[in-house]
Amino acid sequence: MRADAKKNYDQLLSVAREIVARDGAGASMRDVARQAGVGFGTMYRHFPTREALLEALLRNGFDAMTARANELEASSEPAEALLIWLRETVAAAHAYSGVTASMMAAIEDPGSALNGSCVAMQSAGARLLRHAQAAGMARSDIDGADLFALVGALAWLADQHTPAARADRLFDVIAGAILTVQTGVATVEHLATS
Amino acid sequence: MRADAKKNYDQLLSVAREIVARDGAGASMRDVARQAGVGFGTMYRHFPTREALLEALLRNGFDAMTARANELEASSEPAEALLIWLRETVAAAHAYSGVTASMMAAIEDPGSALNGSCVAMQSAGARLLRHAQAAGMARSDIDGADLFALVGALAWLADQHTPAARADRLFDVIAGAILTVQTGVATVEHLATS
């Protein structure tokens, strides 16, 4: 990549991060190009679709949640690890509003630029779920895709002007439906009041 | 209303029903006017905002779910009534995809044309919830707004290409988190396999 191209790429991404955080996943592409001081064509060269732009924006966060799952797997008890990971993943998905729908679509579409990061993140979550299930601490009739869908639903709820107190309560309701035991340190009740 | 105006109004609504069912809540307004054989201005006269059009489209369904709640309240045991109502309301909300977000927004915005039907429906659901709670059959730490949000989340999930089997399982997970007992005839497990 030529130096000027690299500069445009970085500028585009940095501007997109601001604009998508403000306007959500449906933000104006023209605005991004304009604010980055770059022609529309240049933007389409770097990011041929809106999804390609979202992908570049979200890949880091998704990969971080994948890594976080592995970290928690080593450092915490199964149920606690799952609970902490769920909460952090919902918060991460909520950072860019409207992005959960792209996430749900991408995981079933191998052609999507987001597919890789989504699949990796779902697999990492599924591992935490299986460990909790093996320890008898999570209900055994759900799988990684169910978990992913519930994270999506919680992030969607947080996007809908849901007050934080209600969002927290709904998280507890759903997390409580996944976990079948209290874990001592990081129970649903504990996290709710901390 | 003049006869020609009434005819346009009905035609607009009938066409909108088809188009919104197909393209979701973000469907093209121009398409609706065009397919109805009516000028844009005529459409804006009858429905000044997109929400006004959605309102006319959804009011019947929402009012039906309000009536259904009252009916179930009289005919069924508290937990069973709540469970049946939840399932039917999620299905009704899912009929027009993307509409759940408008629903969530409308209930907090008194200026919205959808506000009335939404509030009435939420109140009816809240009554069913309170009865189940009074009978010790539903968890007591949630309210009508929580219930409404969970219905929205389930309808949203159904909108995201979620396979029916997964959508049913997720309904059971969440319904099971609301209800604290099995009701005999219409348990979560029964409805899941019926």
Add this chain to the structure above:
DNA sequence: ACCTGAACACCGTTCAAGT
């Protein structure tokens, strides 16, 4: 190799002009 922006086909919404 890369960048640019006019051009195209759309969109929501308004409002002067018509019957």
Add this chain to the structure above:
DNA sequence: ACCTGAACACCGTTCAAGT
């Protein structure tokens, strides 16, 4: 009273022309 559609200010996307 009611209807119409040109007009305005947008949008996503492409592609010939430039450096």
